Amino acid sequence: xxxxxxxxxxxxxxxxxxxxxxxxxxxxxxxxxxxxxxxxxxxxxxxxxxxxxxxxxxxxxxxxxxxxxxxxxxxxxxxxxxxxxxxxxxxxxxxxxxxxxxxxxxxxxxxxxxxxxxxxxxxxxxxxxxxxxxxxxxxxxxxxxxxxxxxxxxxxxxxxxxxxxxxxxxxxxxxxxxxxxxxxxxxxxxxxxxxxxxxxxxxxxxxxxxxxxxxxxxxxxxxxxxxxxxxxxxxxxxxxxxxxxxxxxxxxxxxxxxxxxxxxxxxxxxxxxxxxxxxxxxxxxxxxxxxxxxxxxxxxxxxxxxxxxxxxxxxxxxxxxxxxxxxxxxxxxxxxxxxxxxx
Amino acid sequence: xxxxxxxxxxxxxxxxxxxxxxxxxxxxxxxxxxxxxxxxxxxxxxxxxxxxxxxxxxxxxxxxxxxxxxxxxxxxxxxxxxxxxxxxxxxxxxxxxxxxxxxxxxxxxxxxxxxxxxxxxxxxxxxxxxxxxxxxxxxxxxxxxxxxxxxxxxxxxxxxxxxxxxxxxxxxxxxxxxxxxxxxxxxxxxxxxxxxxxxxxxxxxxxxxxxxxxxxxxxxxxxxxxxxxxxxxxxxxxxxxxxxxxxxxxxxxxxxxxxxxxxxxxxxxxxxxxxxxxxxxxxxxxxxxxxxxxxxxxxxxxxxxxxxxxxxxxxxxxxxxxxxxxxxxxxxxxxxxxxxxxxxxxxxxxxxxxxxxxxxxxxxxxxxxxxxxxxxxxxxxxxxxxxxxxxxxxxxxxxxxxxxxxxxxxxxxxxxxxxxxxxxxxxxxxxxxxxxxxxxxxxxxxxxxxxxxxxxxxxxxxxxxxxxxxxxxxxxxxxxxxxxxxxxxxxxxxxxxxxxxxxxxxxxxxxx
Numbered sequence: 001x002x003x004x005x006x007x008x009x010x011x012x013x014x015x016x017x018x019x020x021x022x023x024x025x026x027x028x029x030x031x032x033x034x035x036x037x038x039x040x041x042x043x044x045x046x047x048x049x050x051x052x053x054x055x056x057x058x059x060x061x062x063x064x065x066x067x068x069x070x071x072x073x074x075x076x077x078x079x080x081x082x083x084x085x086x087x088x089x090x091x092x093x094x095x096x097x098x099x100x101x102x103x104x105x106x107x108x109x110x111x112x113x114x115x116x117x118x119x120x121x122x123x124x125x126x127x128x129x130x131x132x133x134x135x136x137x138x139x140x141x142x143x144x145x146x147x148x149x150x151x152x153x154x155x156x157x158x159x160x161x162x163x164x165x166x167x168x169x170x171x172x173x174x175x176x177x178x179x180x181x182x183x184x185x186x187x188x189x190x191x192x193x194x195x196x197x198x199x200x201x202x203x204x205x206x207x208x209x210x211x212x213x214x215x216x217x218x219x220x221x222x223x224x225x226x227x228x229x230x231x232x233x234x235x236x237x238x239x240x241x242x243x244x245x246x247x248x249x250x251x252x253x254x255x256x257x258x259x260x261x262x263x264x265x266x267x268x269x270x271x272x273x274x275x276x277x278x279x280x281x282x283x284x285x286x287x288x289x290x291x292x293x294x295x296x297x298x299x300x301x302x303x304x305x306x307x308x309x310x311x312x313x314x315x316x317x318x319x320x321x322x323x324x325x326x327x328x329x330x331x332x333x334x335x336x337x338x339x340x341x342x343x
Numbered sequence: 344x345x346x347x348x349x350x351x352x353x354x355x356x357x358x359x360x361x362x363x364x365x366x367x368x369x370x371x372x373x374x375x376x377x378x379x380x381x382x383x384x385x386x387x388x389x390x391x392x393x394x395x396x397x398x399x400x401x402x403x404x405x406x407x408x409x410x411x412x413x414x415x416x417x418x419x420x421x422x423x424x425x426x427x428x429x430x431x432x433x434x435x436x437x438x439x440x441x442x443x444x445x446x447x448x449x450x451x452x453x454x455x456x457x458x459x460x461x462x463x464x465x466x467x468x469x470x471x472x473x474x475x476x477x478x479x480x481x482x483x484x485x486x487x488x489x490x491x492x493x494x495x496x497x498x499x500x501x502x503x504x505x506x507x508x509x510x511x512x513x514x515x516x517x518x519x520x521x522x523x524x525x526x527x528x529x530x531x532x533x534x535x536x537x538x539x540x541x542x543x544x545x546x547x548x549x550x551x552x553x554x555x556x557x558x559x560x561x562x563x564x565x566x567x568x569x570x571x572x573x574x575x576x577x578x579x580x581x582x583x584x585x586x587x588x589x590x591x592x593x594x595x596x597x598x599x600x601x602x603x604x605x606x607x608x609x610x611x612x613x614x615x616x617x618x619x620x621x622x623x624x625x626x627x628x629x630x631x632x633x634x635x636x637x638x639x640x641x642x643x644x645x646x647x648x649x650x651x652x653x654x655x656x657x658x659x660x661x662x663x664x665x666x667x668x669x670x671x672x673x674x675x676x677x678x679x680x681x682x683x684x685x686x687x688x689x690x691x692x693x694x695x696x697x698x699x700x701x702x703x704x705x706x707x708x709x710x711x712x713x714x715x716x717x718x719x720x721x722x723x724x725x726x727x728x729x730x731x732x733x734x735x736x737x738x739x740x741x742x743x744x745x746x747x748x749x750x751x752x753x754x755x756x757x758x759x760x761x762x763x764x765x766x767x768x769x770x771x772x773x774x775x776x777x778x779x780x781x782x783x784x785x786x787x788x789x790x791x792x793x794x795x796x797x798x799x800x801x802x803x804x805x806x807x808x809x810x811x812x813x814x815x816x817x818x819x820x821x822x823x824x825x826x827x828x829x830x831x832x833x834x835x836x837x838x839x840x841x842x843x844x845x846x847x848x849x850x851x852x853x854x855x
Contacts, residue, residue: 209726210718217715220704227663227701228770229687229719287706 025281026293033300040307052310064257066302067195068093070295071250072273074198075243077294078206080277082239083219083286084144084151088158089247089273092136093266094166096251100129100182101175101261109177113170122182129252130245136162137244141237159270166263175261186257194253196295198246203291215239220287275322276301279329300325345427347439354441354522362426365390365554366411366442366523371420373406380406381417382578388523388554393545395565395586396558398575398598399815404558407575408525411556412444413437425522443521445512445529453501458483460500461515486518490544505532513541517548524548525556530564531650542568560648560854562591574598592847599817599846607822608798610805614825615639617675618809619691619778621660624669629655630833633669637778637809642800644824645813647853652833653813654696657780660811661686661693673778687719692776694767696783696813702767703755710751712766713737717773740769745795761792768799779803782813797823817846831855 037053044052052058072089079086105112107119117124136158143154184190206212214235217225226232250269255261280297282289304325308318366388373381381403388394396404409415411422413431422429424440431437437444451460458479459466467478483496492510500508509532516524530538545555545568557569565572569586574597581597619637624630630652637643645653659666662680671678673689680686686693695701704712714722714733722729722736737751744765748758755763764784771779784800785793800823804810814820820827827839829852836852 205726208728208730210723210728211726213711213715213718213728216707216711217704220706221701223701224695224704225715227661227683227693227695228715229684230715231682231684283706287704 024290024292026290026296029280029293029296029300033296033303036300036303036307040303040310043307043311047311052307058306058310062302062306063192063299065305066276066298067191068250068254068257069269069272069276069301070195070298071191071198071253072247072269073276073294073298074195074202074291075246076270076273077277077280077282077289077291078202078215078239079151079243080274080282080284081206081219081286081289082215082236083222084236084240085155085274085284086140086240086243086247087152087155087270088136088140088162089243089250090266090269090271091159091162091166092133092244092247093251093254093269094263095136095162095169096129096132096248097255097261097265098166098169098175098263099132100125100252100255101178102169103128104178104182104255104261105175106177106179112177113175119179122179122185125182125255126185126252129255130248133244133246133248133251134241135244136247137241138237140244141240144240145233145236163263169263172263174263176259178255178259178261183256183259186253186255186259191253191257194249198249199291199295202242206291211235211238216287218286272301275326275329278326278333281333283333284330297329345424345429345440347429347436350424350427350429350441351439354520363390364388364423365425367423367426368407368411369421369423371407371410372418373410373415374418380578381410384420384575384578384580386573386580388556389570390522390554391549391552392570393549393555393557393568395569395572396556396575397560397565397572397594398581399817402575402598403578404575405527406578408444408527408556408558411437411523412442412525414444438519438521441519441522442525443516443519443523444525444527445516446527449505449508449512451500451508451511454499456497456499457494457503457511458496460511461486461496461518482518486514490514490517490547491540506534506537509533510537510540513544517544521553523554523556525558527558528560529557530559530561538564562594562854565594566591595847595850599850607819608794608801609642609823610801612640612805612807614641615807618673619660619811620670620672622670622672624656624659624666624671626655626659626664627667629664630659630830633830633835635828635835635838637811639777639807639809640804641825642804642810642812642823644820644827645811645830646815646817646820646827646849647830649815650832651830651853653830654782655833656830657693657696657782657811657813661691661780663693684719687716687774690775690777691780692716692771692774692778693780694764694771694782694784696786698760698763698767698786703763705756706754708752708754709741709746709748709758709766710734710737712755713740713751713769713773716770720774736773737769740773744769744772744799759788761788764788764792764796768796772803776808778809778811780811780813783815784812785814785816785819817849820844820849821846829853 040052044050076086076089102113103117103120104122104125105118109118112118140155140158143149144151206215214230217230218232218235222232251266254265276297277289277294278284279300280293282293304322305318364387368386370383370385371381372383384403384407386407398404406415410417413434413436416432422431429440461483462479466474469475480496487494492514494503494507494510500511503511509529513529529541533541548555559565565586571583572586572589572594573583574581574594576598615638617636618639622634624633633656635643647653655664658664660671660680662682662685665681671680678689699705714737717733718728722733734751741751746765746769747762755766758766785796800810800812812823821844825841827844827849829836829839829849831853836855839848
């Protein structure tokens, strides 16, 4: 019997194994995340004499920190899956922070930016922030889709310009005295809830809707996508618009949490968001990636930052190690892809 | 064995070893995944001779030349350069041995000057190791003077016409002063006057004792410039003749003379009304004045050499590259097809020529690859894909086309070429097209899968689908088509009925 099987390998290859189990690719990243937390736990007991994990306050700070990056990362993950990149998100946060804050000032403040528009319902500042982000996204998307300039260049230009708008808006002056009802948006667990809600919505969209299927298809092969009847230009515009909208949302949440609008906020957010996506397994060459991975990637960045702070590691070393982790994630991704190709 | 560096030293010393054959290649074999590109091929090149290579596309000529130029490594075979055993492992080796190649596709760097392109890796340096541009310019001028080429050495390559780029490529290859010069269809981008110029250069090189391998599809060039001709077919060497005592017909027979081994299950089906009517279709710079009617149940073959514009016509019909002028009437309705979506809505489907380039989403799974065209119209509710419904349809296609994959979740990358092709066919069948455009539907897939695809095409025609099939394989075109439209250099040279269609007739129309 055994001999017969060996002589006919096709028999096993052809037998229907329809429900062959595939482990979700996030599992390995999740493992890395847990491993990191355990490492900090052990190092914590050795060097600091306390637990890393069993400290709710630290975990809360860590998660809140990454929730904002996470909101951007949800957008940029989709852009990267579609084969693009968005460098403008950090500047958009700064810009929309100013827009939102200027419409969120309380009525009893005498030096308001728009004295006639104080004490408004929080809907207005939120709408202003989202709209600002959406417009930036539409501009990014139309340049990339219709003039065919590389996304890197288009969004690099926008990164500079949007920061300019943020600075110009009040000549660099911060905007304070925001209403309590607006500040509530950033209070407590709200940023985390917003992040997870956004991640869940777009996770479903990517996995189960036509929007998602087309996003993956364009990232995997834009030419084949076009020949398959997909309106590639329109879809590119849509995805960048959504990414801009999410950057705007991040700007709103950040402003509400800080209870002040500052033109300089969000610097480097775009790179952290890209890092979260890449650590989470999204391939910069497009066509591959999942939002569950991005969420884990964002948490890994948070664990790194708060872990090193907890261990009193010098901030400069933190940056060096964070950079190394990002590169390691991409190297691992390359390795995975090469192994897949050689199959 | 002679090493590349020794070979170069010997060449630079000016010593001329006295062998009759510059290059002897024996029993070369090269397989690519799924295809045996060269099957025990041998080839010899005499000093001061022009040796033409002919054969249909895919016959193995270019593969053999790329092996001789060190670009591909053969699976087996031996090489002798002027009687000395050599081994080629890289293009650099080949150059040091004195073998230079002018590629079919241009390999120049667009944003560098002509001089920089020619002397790349061999730039004259000064004492500080910096490039001496004046000397480079001087050498380029001298080279161009010798070859009688009038191009500014300082011009950037991207500003040159395609013909001038080709001349730069030729000058670059000559600048290596190589003993063996390989030219892969060097005249495809040249006008008659430039071809004359090239032939003059070739004659000069011949007189200096250079051996030239000349790949071409053009009969008249063969008789004008070649001393010998070798014919290849399906990766095999068919024969060698002296150009002076061979006729055009004889060569065509050698090129296409294989027997039709596969059975083409062509059914005779009633031909219905006109499904697609095209008149004077033109895409400026690609093809001109293409006119034909395609009827329901009919299979219209498109024959012609690669580069004759067949695929461009298909792309234009499907809206990938919209036409610059001409009329397209689909099912009696005149249409402007500006993008593939319009064509799909009119009932068309298009299986592209290059599976990897414009067909498959290699990283995505079989399901995603199959369903993508279907999602445009149906099986979506409020943006959500009806996954169950689609999976059932895809499973049906997988079963009926016998796609060999463990399951629909397998990345398409891991499938064989034939199975990838079936996945793409499934993609289009699910849209129930009434007009099916197939560009090289069986390229690079094994015989078994080929026969299955042929049977399928016949069945579809039997159901009243109008099929337009482009193919470089003449037996396939002849075996499957009701009529054959032949193209040559962007123009249609004739439509031949099935009963009148022979390989020789079509080759004549295709090579004029």
